[in-house]
Amino acid sequence: MLSAYYATIASHTAREGVRLLSDYMARHRVRLRDALDRLDPSDAARLSETPLRYQPKAADCTCFEKVHLPEGATASDVLDAAITFDDCLILLYRQVLAQEIAPEASELFESLLRSEQRDQMELKKIKAMDYF
Structure with missing residues (x-):
């Protein structure tokens, strides 16, 4: 549903930056869903029961809480928020991988980390094009 929403925006805008x-x-959104759908059902069940900790490095450290969009946000604001959100996901995945976790969970989070790093590079390229 969310991916369809973004696809509709992409197909109806005249602004190249907004379309990109x-x-x-x-x-x-589709790639993330597809990656999770490819998991074997028994692996998915086992992974969903794997205990994970998310502890920011410092007590005053926030990450996801930093992602705010002002009312009337521009496409550039959305892009900056997406890059910050990707930074947070990369940090989260690295923190999970630093823990003692099951090999299946480690493989999943390594895959998510690589995917998020690729996505972040793509977002930074869009930002560097300065379409906004």
Whole structure:
């Protein structure tokens, strides 16, 4: 549903930067869902029961809480928020991988980390094009 929303925005905008960003967001959501759908059901069940800790490095450290969009946000604001959100996901995945976890969970989070790093590079390229 969310990917369809972004795809609709991409197909109806005349602004190249908005089209690139919304197309990226639509594909990002689909790729993540597809990666999780490829998991064997028994592995998925076992992974969902794997205990994981998320502890920011410092007591005053926030990450996801930093992602705010002002009312009337521009496409550039959305792009900056998406890059910050990707930074947070990369940090989260690295922190999970630093823990003692099951090999299946480690493989999943390594895959998620690589995917998020690729996505972040794509977002930074869109930002560097300065379409906004």
